Amino acid sequence: MSISAAQVKELRELTGAGMMDCKAALAETNGDMEAAVDWLRKKGISKADKKAGRTAAEGLIGIDSGLREAVLVEVNSETDFVARNDAFQDIVRSVAKVALAFGGDAEKVAAANYPGSDKSVAETIKDAVGTIGENLHFRRSAKLSVGQGAVATYIHNAVADNLGKLGVLVAVETSGKAEAAHAIARQIAMHVAATNPLALTPEELDPAVVERERSIFAEQARQSGKPEAIIEKMVEGRLRKFYEEVVLLKQSFVLNPDVTVEKALKDAEKEIGAPAKLTAFLRFALGEGIEKEKSDFAAEVAAAVKK
Structure with missing residues (x-):
């Protein structure tokens, strides 16, 4: 026919x-x-x-948020071009919506029903490979929430609303004005995007990271020939400086380098009208930690010609 x-x-x-x-x-x-x-x-x-064997290290970070809660997701593609595809953007938005409902648990999100479908999120993404034409992969998700206060969101290098290359969530607990808490949390989220801190407090730093720095500082100090008691003080001083570089609350606030993030939040309590505590932050940078394949462009062209 x-x-x-x-x-x-x-x-x-x-x-x-x-x-x-x-x-x-x-x-x-x-x-x-x-x-x-x-x-x-x-x-x-x-x-x-x-x-499925091809490296998917591009794509988008997506955000969805509700009352005092927000979620980050990362959905990968092979090329940056796909990030501008409306169908792919809709997928990332939908995955973020599901992630908000399922607490950011990636396994539960992948197994949950895709909005408006009887298929799972994982199945829907697999089906989309055929229409979009690239390997796609739902990589991760995470959620922050507060009982009272605010969770602020920030997308850097946005390609559309709540979609971009880098996403940050910051949670501030307070019994004061939620709007004022959200304002300072949003500023801190922008700071986190710029500085990429390793931890919220010194206590939350990976002990292995601290020990490595301590060992390096001690070896450097011993080269001065000073007594061990003096060396120990020198090491502690350098560790404090290290904390100021990598610990969020100890960092100089990007929007006002004269104060730390901790002090900026303290100052904001005047507007908030109650004590405020920065309880957590999340930062997703697209493709971080993925080992990208090195391609030989000339070889790719030659292979394409032979097909």
């Missing part, structure tokens, strides 16, 4: 697949639209399996 352009157009709109794939699907299924959708879905799964 002959396949009309209208049928191909309808199938494209239903599935997002390419024109030639849609034409082939309709030909294989004798023009049965539902069967053609299934045929393309199967083909999409096949594509997903072929692409």
